[in-house]
Amino acid sequence: MNPVGTPIPLLTLVAAILLTVVPMPDALAAWRPHWVALVMIYWHLETGNLRSLGTAFAIGIVLDLTSGTLLGQHALGLVIINFLVGRFRNRLRFFPPWQQALAVGALLINERVVQLWIIGLLERGWPDWSWWLPPVTGLLLWPWLFLLLDALRSQRRFAR
Numbered sequence: 001m002n003p004v005g006t007p008i009p010l011l012t013l014v015a016a017i018l019l020t021v022v023p024m025p026d027a028l029a030a031w032r033p034h035w036v037a038l039v040m041i042y043w044h045l046e047t048g049n050l051r052s053l054g055t056a057f058a059i060g061i062v063l064d065l066t067s068g069t070l071l072g073q074h075a076l077g078l079v080i081i082n083f084l085v086g087r088f089r090n091r092l093r094f095f096p097p098w099q100q101a102l103a104v105g106a107l108l109i110n111e112r113v114v115q116l117w118i119i120g121l122l123e124r125g126w127p128d129w130s131w132w133l134p135p136v137t138g139l140l141l142w143p144w145l146f147l148l149l150d151a152l153r154s155q156r157r158f159a160r
Helices: 007-021 035-046 053-067 073-092 097-121 129-159
Strands: none
Touching (some): 007 053, 007 129, 035 053, 035 073, 035 097, 035 129, 073 097, 097 129
């Protein structure tokens, strides 16, 4: 059995990676959410399939390779997100999606702080204000993404 579990989480992760690397118009590119983190958070919260830190690291390495970033940059952020979701999973699961969105927004901002730390270590310039827009987009998309992935998961459950 693969580490992700059923094919649905694996397919949604592949779709999230594709949504991450697909070209977007410059005006919208700054608003692109961290799709992989959002999908990983959902599957960890709802099924526990992605609870392994090694799986989060491997997903992050794949994301680094496909997006052309420093090897391990996204992997570190995803491992930290996965650890925090695992730590607070039992509490977060009982919130309605709109309240979960606040926690997801905090996780995505935390991931941006980790990325900022890496950028600082590499001595690249300070990003402008639009660099902080993806966590806001992720926060706003979370209830809708939650409902979409929940529908996929329940459809799979009833198909058995």
